[in-house]
Amino acid sequence: MQDAKSGKDRIKIIVAVAIFIAAAGFAWYQFGGESDYDRSVIRGYLCNECQTPFDHTPKEGDIEPLKCPNCKAMAGYQAELCYWTKGPDGQWKAKLKPTYVILKQRIDHTSREQTYCPDCGHEVVGHNPKPSDDEMAAAEAEAGKR
Ligand SMILES: [Zn+2]
Ligand SMILES: [Zn+2]
Incomplete structure (x- = not known):
């Protein structure tokens, strides 16, 4: 056997x-x-060369600028999100899909210049605040109408 x-x-x-x-x-x-925890630390980055937003899981030893996964340039910075857009009446209003904006200080730490959103011209600051819940709700209602 x-x-x-x-x-x-x-x-x-x-x-x-x-x-x-x-x-x-x-x-x-x-x-x-x-x-x-790993999934929660992926944040919005933007490439200063090709302007492509990308996600990145920060690791120890990471130093900005990060390598852009799209154009491979060392030009990736953590971006602020601008939820504003300019209406036909010239008034700012909230929008649902944010524009990624790199703060000037993020690229040049010595810069004292203010950063403005290239899309709508609204000022962008560190930890850029979102529009109020009411304004976001209005943007959602408008998006639903379309
Ligand atoms: Zn790029
Ligand atoms: Zn904007």
Whole structure:
């Protein structure tokens, strides 16, 4: 009964390997891997060369500017989001899809110049505040009408 014995051993080995893989996978899941924390740190970056927005998971040792995944230039900066647009009446109003704007200080730390959104001309500051809930609701209502 030589064959039956070696077959049983093979099953034992397969089971052991399967347990090992499951344990390794569990450890990976527990420590780092794909956790909610990782997903939450992906933020909006913008390439100053090709103006393409991209997402990036910040890692230790990252120094701006980051390499742009689109044009490969070292010109990626974390961008502020401008939720303003200019209506036909010249008044600013909220919009749903933000424009990515790089602060001048982000590129040149010594700059004291104010940054204005290239799309609407609204001033953009660090941790740029969003329009009020009412203004965002109005933008949503308008988008729904179209
Ligand atoms: Zn680029
Ligand atoms: Zn704007």
